[in-house]
Amino acid sequence: MTTVDARDDPSSLESSHSVTDVLAGRAADFAAARRSSGQPQARSARPTTGVAVLACMDARLDVHALLGLGEGDAHVLRNAGGVVTDDMIRSLAVSQHELGTTEIILLHHTQCGMISITDDGFRDKLLERTGARPDWPVHAFSDLEENVRLSIARLRSNPFLAATTSVRGFIYDVATGELSEVTL
CATH class of the missing domain: 3.40.1050.10 (Carbonic anhydrase)
Structure with missing residues (x-):
């Protein structure tokens, strides 16, 4: 069975996952990318x-x-x-x-x-x-x-x-x- 990364395609989610789970994961990725890029944390x-x-x-x-x-x-x-x-x-x-x-x-x-x-x-x-x-x-x-x-x-x-x-x-x-x- 091929699994599609739900971060790229939320419609591919299995019934045990929610779109909110995917979006929260994206938020964690966003924070990590922001930290690694040196962008200021507080604006x-x-x-x-x-x-x-x-x-x-x-x-x-x-x-x-x-x-x-x-x-x-x-x-x-x-x-x-x-x-x-x-x-x-x-x-x-x-x-x-x-x-x-x-x-x-x-x-x-x-x-x-x-x-x-x-x-x-x-x-x-x-x-x-x-x-x-x-x-x-x-x-x-x-x-x-x-x-x-x-x-x-x-x-x-x-x-x-x-x-x-x-x-x-x-x-x-x-x-x-x-x-x-x-x-x-």
Whole structure:
């Protein structure tokens, strides 16, 4: 029987292993490579670009590769839909007031799953599957560009974020790889 190294191909895992085991192994390899390369072990939590990115959690959206970011360049915050929630505002406020970021980039994408659901429909699904209906908002939306515009406006008007903050919104096309700016 031929064994494929699961670090290269997580789909080849035997049932007794989890993807988390593979990823934890990769983290150990990363730490060892970092030590042997002489890279500093501790870096500043302050992003070198002064940028915070709020993006959708979609696996097709590689924020670092898309924007040409390296380790330590930006704070990258993600959730379903890249929605400006109270918790994202909390994180952005810490990013600004404690760690010096001055620009916020909103990064949404085409074919977003949040467009294909509704708040009530998703809550009903959770009720059916778990026996409990959440009281938190799902933040589904039907118009991608309008959602980006609303997100920009919400951030620009938020009292916890600096009035001088640059807030810009973009849509990533998952089919072409192109990025388009959305303006108010």
